[in-house]
Amino acid sequence: MVNFEGNIIEEQEANISLNNRSFNYADGIFETIRVINGKVMFWEDHYFRLMSSMRILRMNIPMEFSPEFLEEQILQLIEKNGLSNTPTKVKINVFRKEGGLYRPTTREVSYFIRTFELENPFYTINEEDYEVELFKDHYLTSGLLSTLKSTNKIINVLASIYAEENDYQNCLLVNEKKSVVEGINGNLFVVKGNTIKTAPLEEGCLNGITRKKLIEVIGKLDDFTLEEAAVSPFELQKADELFLTNVITGIQPITKYRKKTFENKVAKQLLAKLNASARLA
Template sequence: MLLYNSQLIPEAELRLTLTNRAFQFNDGFFETAIVADEKLRFWNDHVARMQAAAKALKLALPQTIVSGELETQLLELAKQNNAANYGRLKLKLWRGGGGLYTPETDQADWLATIVPATQATTTPLHIGTCETITTNYSPFSFFKGPNALLYVMAGIEKKEKGFDDMILLNRQQQVSELISSNIFWLKNNVLFTPALDTGCVQGIVGQNVLRWAKQTGIKTKEVYFDVASLLKADAIFSCNVTGIRSIATINGTSVRIDEDFIQQLREALQF
């Protein structure tokens, strides 16, 4: 089952026109979230990012999303798809109507899909540095969708080179993010992460990691570092809505792992 503009329908009944602006112009964005134990994990943060993304794109969100009714509808969809215990949600929002580069309306249409999933492994990652693309900071780089092709090309390079993930750099060769995760590193009890204007996505779990660190008394810094700086870290990890994973090697060079710290963080964020 799918949820299309608040209507619960079988997948086979979904009909989108060829003038659909998501298809024609990628005129929208998406959110990926996790359903766990009949709850939408970090949902308030997802809603806040959706509202910020809609403002950036001059999209008018449906009242369903603004009022909070959407959460109830999504949990019902999860039950219908046997995904309430653990499932992966993708919520796609786009500008409705037709038109060419000048749209006919700013009202958003939306589509939600939820499928059962298994919890991600916690095995440490072996990552490389992406050479195919660079991240680009813009008013639209903090949310998911407008720059999706960059991550697709990085994913192809990852597959070709046999890494678990790739570090994406900006044009100044500064660390920005991984393909679908934020990256953090710990050094002398200071927690570092790339600044938002390196072009990285403002990750939901990344925001929660920063909050936890501040509540715990760990100093945080959003920085502009090169890859070589990471090799000196006491611990490096990736995080996204599926979980938190240590990084074991970068371009074949081993880095320090502090699994006790990572496990403490996982427990604090209820992974």
């Protein structure tokens, strides 16, 4: 079952028009959310990121789109799909209603919500080999639009294909200034000594919820200093640890980049605190 504009229907009934603007022009955004035991993790952060993204894309926000309304829509769908006691991934897609070419004839939106069962209720460390490489065939563009979870993810798609063809578990994306920005599906953190570094939003990295929560966690630690600054490719092989973050995986340690192998001590420490933060959210 899926939720299409407030109506819960069978998935096969949720047909999208060939004129759908998200399909034709990537005129859409999405939000990926983790729900545990009927509790939407970091819901306030997800909600305000969704609203902010809609404003940036000059979409009209429906009057009913309050945090309470959307949370209720999510939880009703989870219950309908028999997942109330199961860790669940929820994906919300919002897209401008069809009409027009590049210039839309309306700023009104449609939306649908889907659910996917998850294996673990809280984050765990994956200690399997996880090798990455730079993807340099195409560059992300620094700036505001790259920070959105828009449906324009063709660079991520091509980087995923490159990783598969070359037996990497992930690729690191680079912007037009040749700075390392993020992974295919998550923000990048670089650990060197007591400094933990991640790219600022101005570099074009995703405005990730887990990135935000981890920055908050690190800010409360006496042992580490957080630095939001451009990451040079030369820094990667000098790092003690590299890891990626997203709301579904939590923290994914990188074990190898070119000839350098990495440990995951800091990643494990931060993951425990991220889980604690999720429980209190």
